[in-house]
Amino acid sequence: MAAGIDDVARAAGVSTATVSRALRDLPNVSAKTRERVRAVATELGYVASPSAASLASGRTRAIGLISPWVNRWFFANIIDGAERALRARGYDVLLYTFDIQRSGERPRIDPDVLRRRVDGILVVGLPLARDELEALQGLGYPLVCIGWGGSEEATVRLDDRVIGLEAVRYLIRLGHRVIGHVTGTPDDVHPWSPPADRATGWREAMTEAGLEPDAGLMESGGFEVSGGRASVKALLARHPDLTAVFAASDEMAMGAILGLRDLGLRVPEDVSVMGVDGHELGELVGLTTMSQPVDEQGWAAAELVLDMINGKTPPRRVVFPARLVERTSTAAPRGVAS
């Protein structure tokens, strides 16, 4: 039933080596031989054993995709995009999830689970600790970071500083002066992580407008909806004069909207809210956002690892643009004509 390579070789009247070459489109096979081998292989339903091929060649034709979650917007979309791109190029995708604990401590990702199992690694969206990253790189496989990464790593990401800058400039143009920032917990924030960079953009925009980005205007909580909800309340407790909130993700922004509702405040009449992402459900609450191209990032990262695997030297850093999508969760503050 399960035809092996020598069944094909015998039936086609050639050697196993020729079958192997023919089926993998290697050179040095005559057109007619290749044709015959292909025909026989199809007829016999022959599919090469990946384990045997890996063992013999040292290549697995699989990519490890490491992500803290799969059920959150950014991660789900990146995984979706990368998986399709990789499969289109004939690569398997091994999915590795790990938990971020609320406590700040999370199980470290164990490099051994990837050892000899993949040809390359994609790390999605969450800054690994320096030593975790190094352990991973120590495996010796090409590695690409998606949505984060310093100058040392091959990276596909946004220009997060500019995103923060443009978002907050927009709020300032609307007339806001006291603009809060809601973002994720500090322990996950490296100097070159998206949250840190977006916060930098927020600070720069405030400063260039002569406003004070004081620490009390920033709140770091959970990255999810519930985090945004709690953070906005903490912010308002400290700064009742707040008229606008820039959240570092749409999920947190939507949480902020829920939190404002809890407090009996209206959006945007009392407080304007905007986020970053382009979440499809943002429209439910008219969420203004900095929309990012997420499928493309997954795709680009896939191309990047594959190029690295194939010995090319692709750009070490691909940066995608975000664009402002203006909806109804932002408006001029009361008493200011826009």
Place this chain on the structure above:
Amino acid sequence: MAAGIDDVARAAGVSTATVSRALRDLPNVSAKTRERVRAVATELGYVASPSAASLASGRTRAIGLISPWVNRWFFANIIDGAERALRARGYDVLLYTFDIQRSGERPRIDPDVLRRRVDGILVVGLPLARDELEALQGLGYPLVCIGWGGSEEATVRLDDRVIGLEAVRYLIRLGHRVIGHVTGTPDDVHPWSPPADRATGWREAMTEAGLEPDAGLMESGGFEVSGGRASVKALLARHPDLTAVFAASDEMAMGAILGLRDLGLRVPEDVSVMGVDGHELGELVGLTTMSQPVDEQGWAAAELVLDMINGKTPPRRVVFPARLVERTSTAAPRGVAS
């Protein structure tokens, strides 16, 4: 650098066979030998080559997870749950995505990409065509369906008929008489698919209350937000007297709410809307829903395949309950005291 099994054997002063047995916790290894082998292996950083192990044993310790999408609520959560469960048991997860085309025709999923690559298969959420499923089963691996599946297949799912029944009974209790149903496209709907069963529940609830579930009250569009949005408009064009909509998913329900807003209608004053899922963002619009335990389903399915792989005969069918979560998108129709 990369220690092999005979490096360990040599260093421990035993044969490779013993190393293999010791490290895999097989019987017939003395406690002290096992201990020594373990110590040496750790010291040398030895990790067995999965390809070699698979080739020799015929088992891959990998499960293929087939899903139409990863970026939609149900699928993302199932994948997340199943991946964690499988990894906890030492299995790898190979992710396979395929596209549902709007046209109704989608690329068939090719069983050959899974051949000799996995020990078991999980098919998430979308009814495969009969012959696709058979082709997959023809590979000879244990296969479990999650969120769908007939009586022939091992299945983890909800009682979708009861969900539809209870949802619509609830709307009827509120006083609604003209209740529409928004669901997915008919070409993906098998007799035993969740959409079909939920529709059956809707029909039964209507009938038992002496109401007419006429075909014009049901609209099948896309499964996503945009589908719900379009469907509700079609529904209202045919039935301006509609006062409530039961959508087969929260995403379609949220789309329906957007569609109603487009028409200038208020929820729930003009039309009540409810869904199925328990989507975390449902709260944004106060969505009433039939909430389902989604992580648990992923976990249960993982346990199921693994049991099947290990020759046990687990229950062929695990059914999880959903529960009504009442929020503000549903209310008594105008003129009816609740």
Place this chain on the structure above:
DNA sequence: CTGTTAGCGCTTTCAA
């Protein structure tokens, strides 16, 4: 252009 042959690094009988 094609065939021969030696592994790849384990697991698994079979003996001891």
Place this chain on the structure above:
DNA sequence: TTGAAAGCGCTAACAG
């Protein structure tokens, strides 16, 4: 309880 040895099913030199 342990070891020897024969593969698992391919790929990759190397010859021809």
